[in-house]
Amino acid sequence: MATNQPIFSDAIINQITTAQTPTTLQNFFKTGVSKEVREALLVSFLSTGQDPLSILDVRTHTLGVLYILSARVSASFGITPPPSWQLVQDFCTNFDREQARLAPERITKLAKGIHRLASHVGNPSLAIPPLQDLISHYPPHPSYLTTIHPIFLLACTSTHNFTSTLPVLSTPITNIDTAALSPDLTYSDNLTYHYLGGIALAALKKWKEAEEYFEICVTSPGTVPAALQMEALKKLRLVQLISCGKISTLPKYTHPQLLRLFKATPYHAFISAYPHNTQQLNDICEKEKITFAQEKNIGLIQQSLVRASRWSLKKLTATYVTLHLSDIAKAVKIDDENEVRALLLSMIESSDIHASISSTGSVTFLDPPPQFTKSDVDAVLQSMQSQTDLLIELDAEVGRGKDFLSKIVKSGGGDPSATWAAVQGEEELLLSGVGMGMGMLAWDE
Template sequence: MNLNASTNSVEALVAKIQGLSGGTARDLAHLHSLLKESEDLLVSSDSTRPSPASFLSELDPSKHSLGYLYFLEASTSRPISKEGSGEVALSISRFIDACKADQIRLAPDKFISVCRRFKDQVLLAEAPIRGVAPMLIAVRKLQISSEQLTPLHPDFLLLCLLAKCYKTGLSVLEDYIYEVDQPRDFFLYCYYGGMICIGQKQFRKASELLHNVVTAPMSTINAIAVEAYKKYILVSLIYAGQFSTSFPKYTSSVAQRNLKNFSQPYLDLAISYSTGKISELESCVQMHKEKFEADNNLGVVKQVVSSMYKRNIQRLTQTYLTLSLEDIANSVELKSSKEAEMHVLQMIQDGEIYATINQKDGMVRFLEDPEQYKTCQMIEHIDSSIQRIMALSKKLSAMDEHISCDPLYLAKVGRERHRFDFEDFDSVPQKLNM
């Protein structure tokens, strides 16, 4: 039946959705073809036709997910009034919660489009927290495996950032991603993920994610990489206490040539940090304060300054067994022994140093690391790390095998080998005449 030729084609399509949705994979594939053929009908601007939204009540999102998705996408593609945005967001949220993953994966572009409209509506309402839970469900339903990066990952992480739901964002960042379709999704995923980790003070993970952005393949410089490089400098200073201006060999030449040109205030900060002098570091911060504020990085810059106090205190533990709070304050340029005490207590609590404070005489005694690496918890941690490395090794071997069988790769290697074979042939007489 040609649905577009029927006078009641929308009604006929609804009937087809109801009849085929619960069938076999073949039935769903047939339904998908019918829906694609009827797209023009669903988005028609003919005022005499009922809108797709009016038929949604006849469909069950948990049973007719594919058909419901097409009707929902068509109905939300039209302009939405501010008054109706809340209702639209609610209807999409309910659909995301109820829909079947195997059906919406047949039309991933439609599902992504609907989810992004949902994100736009909650941002328009200035209520990003309302979008966090539904978008997490959407990510999980769209994913074929936890190793896949979907186009919805960056949108979800953005909502987590704006809603300050950092822990929820971390739940997705714990996945090991190996499958990436679009470079922009990867850039945004790592950039937003790095910001979430900064918010949770997980600077090691933040450093890894931002490093991925800076060193990822790119043919032209982009704003995401520039902003990631600035934050990468700051995070490196906080986490490692230093920053190297040299790039790894696998970094694109575009990044190596251009990133430093856009980040000079941050490189100046790294140079000041390397002196170990608080006064020089604070002078540099004041000099570039407007730039740091404009980049929304001043809060992280202040954490860089705070980390230098900690780094200088840690250096003292390598030289002294005991030291007074007053001496610590003088050595690391703190204003008072009370301020030194607060820093030392916080570092003890965070496990950054091992020490005890004698409140009576104001003396600090530095201790050795008490970890003996033989507790059940530590053994389990080491074992899980070994298992993870073994799994990664298998994954790399499989990827290497897959690439070695890729026709495009083999063709390129063949051309290069052919060229080298001729070069070697030409050099044979020279070698024989030596």
């Protein structure tokens, strides 16, 4: 095709509207025309000057519209006019998922282009609704991680629309399909999604949930630790200080090099001094304030400092039964007894401690009352049953795998009866283990 001749999308539209099946159309896009010519045709208008997107139905021609729309939002906006937001939103709300899954790489291209277009028009928040619609419609279940997820989280966190992330973050990621759903999904996508999820949840002060997301990022297995995992570890440790006043042990499969590198950071020194050594904490903050600010952790540092007295006070409950307000004030390094009283009342109200304060200023620390009800126990058991069903389903899926069956046959010496006995024995062991887990849970509760 000569570069000095007008390029029209008539041929593309003809293919989209006359293809017998979406698979036939996908084969045309893949092999019927070179990539350079294809992209040029996709961003062009009809020879009549009409926009091809104005004559295609989103649901009927999802695959064709996906190719055109993803090309248009990714093209140079100085040469090709971008599509309207109404067209973008209409597609993301009404597309046919089965057609869209034939071209997963175009879904990725569309998601990136939507984020790019929103920034281009000066309103990055515009990308959030269509990206959220893509996430809710494209995967077969909210538990699947796709390439859209980290792009959506980036759009939300970069614009401080943290609440918009909650419908997506409320479902943990338990499934990844790189065979058909997201073949271009990368290890970095997983890290980015959980890292940004932790940031959004921490910004909303959902500390426990933020801790879980940061930990998934930190402990994701890899040959060498990624830089993003180190940033996640820094935020994880600060969130743990804010949430419960101390850090917790990471799983054994955490990369050891990551933990060694962390010990060389000022965060390790900050944790070592927390919460009692107020002077050392202040010295570290003053010395490293530029580092903390550059790494976007100054807010978490300040919040952990504010709560240091709270956790110093809580540690007293493990040693003393009764203390006077003046003694508590000395221990937590607060000069004003009224401030100590206010702190105590705040911690009692939030159930961080259980105590009573007498009229003379004597504080008696109490054992915490039972924190569960019958409905709580029922909810835990219901959750356990759901996890049991999922475990059985996963076990059955593994049991159908070629590698697993080959190993079973080898272990049975090729004898079909021995093979069946081995499989049945493993299933019974699995089910009995799950049952014991549920029984222990009910007993503990």
